[in-house]
Amino acid sequence: MAELVIYGIVLGSIISLGAIGLTLVYGIIRFANFAHGDFLTAGAYSALFMATVVLSWIGIPDSNFGSLSFGWRMAIAFPFSMAAVGCVAIVLDRVLYRKLRQKGSGPVLFAMSSLGAAFIIRMIIFILWGADSLFYKPGMLRPALELPLGIKIRPDQILMLLVVLFLITTLHFFLQKTKMGKAMRATADNMELALISGIDTERIITWTWGIGGALAAAGGILYGIDVQLHPHMGWNFLIPLFAATILGTIGNMYGALIGGLTIGIAQQVSTAFLLPTYKPAVAFIIMILILLIRPEGIFGGSSR
């Protein structure tokens, strides 16, 4: 059981990355982004592309860091992939959602458009990489470390937790201490007042998409490192992402973190008595329960 919880925390931290991005987009732009799962997929595959094609072309060696399953290639590909998917998210906004905003379209059209974008991204990945599962490092043995208290965890996974912690801490500082971060929080509170104060809300929206996309990409890459890559990987995360976001209260970054960890642990623990393929269903049941019992989430109910 302890192992399930540990792995649940690892999985949950991946969900958190996506959920934080989703909650930012949902909270600031009021947009239920159905393409968010596919941002994860896009991140994973873009890192694959960079690590295997681009960086080998440049001549970076394909070695590993110690007992980790990746080396310099992934270390370089990681941030670039985050940036790439951040750009993809911004481009989607410019090409699709901004036009809908200008026309004053209702929220359902945005959601529908993001659903279309989700399929478009997924189809592109299917076209470029096919339907088989892929690995960053095929055939690698990944032994687990034995830590005190009988905890078994892979070195990869320890690093993943550190990466997630780093990203979340960076985001925290960004939102709390920088002018743009504060403006994003202000816009999430009250977009009309932000406009009245002269804040350029289009720029805020651009930043939100960039950060949301980049975080989702990071989650996808980590999942790819830990498990595998598959064109459906992100879509399978969509329900857990929304469940985590809603559980943690929409717009609340720390709630998304807690929500992600909770969903991750719940999903893993459920494999003790359910088939692993039912994990998305577990997340879904939790989401329905939250919506019935406390739809405003853990931190909700205050000054909205």
Add this chain to the structure above:
Amino acid sequence: MIILKAEDITAGYTEVDILHDVHIRVRSGEIVSVIGPNGAGKSTLLKTIFGILKPRNGNVTLKDEDITGLKPDRIVRKGISYVPQVDNVFPSLTIQENLEMGAFIRDDDYSQRLDEVYDLFPILRERSKQKVGQLSGGQRQMVAMGRALMLDPQVLLLDEPSAGLAPVLVSMIFEKIKEVNATGVAMIIVEQNAREALKMAHHGYVLAMGKNVLDDKGEAVLANEEIARLYLGG
């Protein structure tokens, strides 16, 4: 000297117009109060001046510049600030952060201005790190005004500043408004509390059914018997 004027304003949110050929003039450093019954279009007038609403007809002029139809983010750069009636603060941000957001478009060092605003509202300085959502109604209203003042506007538009406040806070807010005005900021105040609003006004406008009914010096409007009967009963 007339600093802001709106002439022949016809405007509305949908096909139905709320304002019909409305005019208003503000002299520099003046308090202009706009009173009238509910639905008269007072808030709509402010929104039209500030660019939230585009008038179907008429124009708005700041000093000599035509600012009709400009969007709020441009208007705020010209020197007009607006305090909405509701949802006029960022609740999850601290007092300090709310004020910082007021100064968002400034690239320079505005710490002196921040001090000046805190001087106007000392209680905000004490609690600057508190989240605004936790403050009382009167304190929130002060934050709302403080945010709008961070850009040192020439004209401040206030939409029902005393709305929802307990009577003792109402006088406090009106005192604050006078203090702010004393620093040289012209103001247009839309108010339900017509008597108080006219008492401190240099000039008063009465709006009803989207049209000008009367405008005169503040005390003249206050003394007008018919106005008193129709609109100052409460």
Add this chain to the structure above:
Amino acid sequence: MEIWGIIAYLVSFAIMAGIYAVFCLGLNIQWGYTGLFNIGIAGFFCIGAYASAMITTPKPTGLYAHYVRQIFGLNLPFIIGLLGAAVICGIVAFLIGIPTLRLGEDYLAISTIGIAETFRLIFNNEHWLANGPRGLMGLPQPFQDLVDPKHYNYIYLIIILIIVVIVYLSIEKAIRSPWGRVLRAIREDEVSAAMSGKDIFHFKMQSLIFGAMIMGIGGALYAHYTKAISPDVFTPLYGTFIIWVMLMAGGSGNNKGAVLGAYVIWLIWIGTKFMTDLLPYTLKARAPYIRFLLIGILLEIILIYRPRGLLGEEKKVSKLVD
């Protein structure tokens, strides 16, 4: 190419498009008339198909039961299968609606995705239910003894067209009734509709159930056309997304648009097959993805440049800002 070959091809085209037209009509009730954002059509598709399949086939016995497992088998006629599918989908819609209809549009949408996925997972993994991933085969077709199997599709086409017309007329009648007017009021402005004293929840529930029942019929029609179903048929792409594209293309809020959209988009879908048939061999395997990519792009173009579709009404947008 032989003329009968072309005609046969057109007949199968018309049948599939007709099946999708039924789905579009069902979705139109939920979305077009009531504003319910149902992204879980695949779930009703799945349940309708399986329900009819199991109603119309006998429960496997003896040796056969080792290969095929299904939870029940009633061996009843096709028409009962259709009606049974509708009823079961209606009940499922009712159960789904209880927790989800009070939520906002976005939450309803996410919930419907989850429900559809959950159904697919259950049908795929619980072999005792309907034979798991292998699905059910050998489904009967109405009047199949009347003609040569080669010519059977003509009969099925007639059945489809009759059902499309019946469904279309029933919906048109319902929409013109006072009930239908309330639905449209809810879609336009839920707050005002609520204030006029109508119980919004009940109307939404009725709309959800009505639409779901029609989708169930669509699922049943599909099952008896293809004679074999399995969980991987009811994917988000084939079972939900394409139907949305059809309705948006044809014009949501308009029943003629729903039917037209089904035929037009299915035509485009078949058209993309001809396009990808021209692809070099190496890309052939990617053909379905390229085709869906084009459909996805088409949806985006529709949403941005012509959200009302071919026949839909111009929605009035009340603009607060200039």
